[in-house]
Amino acid sequence: MSDELYDRIAALRAAGRPFCVATVVRTENATSAKAGAKAIVDTEGAIHGHVGGGCVQGALRRGAAAVLQSGTARLIRVRPREDVDGPVDSDGTELHGSACPSGGTVDLFLEPMGTAPRLVLCGASPIALALADLAPRLGYRLAVAAAEEDLAAFDRAERRQAGYDLGPLEIAAGDFLVVATQGRRDLEALAAALNSPAGHVAFVGSRRKTAALAARLRAQGVAEARIAGLRAPAGLDLQAIEPAEIALSILAEIVQLRRAGQRDRDRMARTA
Incomplete structure (x- = not known):
């Protein structure tokens, strides 16, 4: 994780604002981000860091909003829309479709980081x-x-x-x-x-x-x-x-x- 992301986390914690940490755990075919890449999504939907291009960002915002609301971490998979035929993949992973022409697939682990009580x-x-x-x-x-x-x-x-x-x-x-x-x-x-x-x-x-x-x-x-x-x-x-x-x-x-x-x-x- 870059120093910029550490600084962002410190600022969000100091302000008492919850956020979500997204980590790329697996990719298939051509993707701009690789396993281990991280990003932070705040409650306004702003993304800090890089876990993929515009094809991933919509799914990332939706997934981050869901985990922040529930307080429960989850794994999501973003793949080309034509390869998505339901809300859940065969292995139980939550699916999101993208219009990305590269045909790449990205698995993202989303962790909610709420403020301490x-x-x-x-x-x-x-x-x-x-x-x-x-x-x-x-x-x-x-x-x-x-x-x-x-x-x-x-x-x-x-x-x-x-x-x-x-x-x-x-x-x-x-x-x-x-x-x-x-x-x-x-x-x-x-x-x-x-x-x-x-x-x-x-x-x-x-x-x-x-x-x-x-x-x-x-x-x-x-x-x-x-x-x-x-x-x-x-x-x-x-x-x-x-x-x-x-x-x-x-x-x-x-x-x-x-x-x-x-x-x-x-x-x-x-x-x-």
Whole structure:
């Protein structure tokens, strides 16, 4: 892979943008790219690198869009249109036709490269600090909102926000948000979390405390559906006691939910 492609990958990762890596694994007859050639396709369909001429690019864009949507790698074969008599070749490889006059055939392996999931923490409690230590080891990006004097403790976070105005953190539906304030501005942080787009919001607190806060959140106008979807107490019931153990239970719940969703997407992709 050329330095230009490595630089492109680094830029896409830094921007939090998913992309697809295409690798030529086999060719037949005359083709402009040979086995081992690589290219990158971004979500806009822009191709960086060379795995074949214009005859391959249409199939590459279609295949890349499909793997980015499903999150599952696949092998595709591009051959002259007159030699394509169905969607799948005799060996089970997905077929795409081309109008290329050279008559060449190219097998491309397409790998989706999504961005790492992000954990957003509210608070600087011992449990929040334990989560900030453990989450990056499991491949999660980290963002933190806490009192300004506490932010220095989160040196591994890619984004840090003083206070609980979560707008600058650009929270997305795919983010996992955990409120671990533990008595320090709980209501403020929880309201901000539930009013954010985060698909998963968990609260480190007892059921009794959560019920009391929920009544105050309703009075503030927080949507009932968001309150009902709040996971509290946060984490799986591992009989955890120490902050690190509680952090483990919270991340275990997040991994369970994330992987269950991924299996559902893979199942849908296979039956589509």
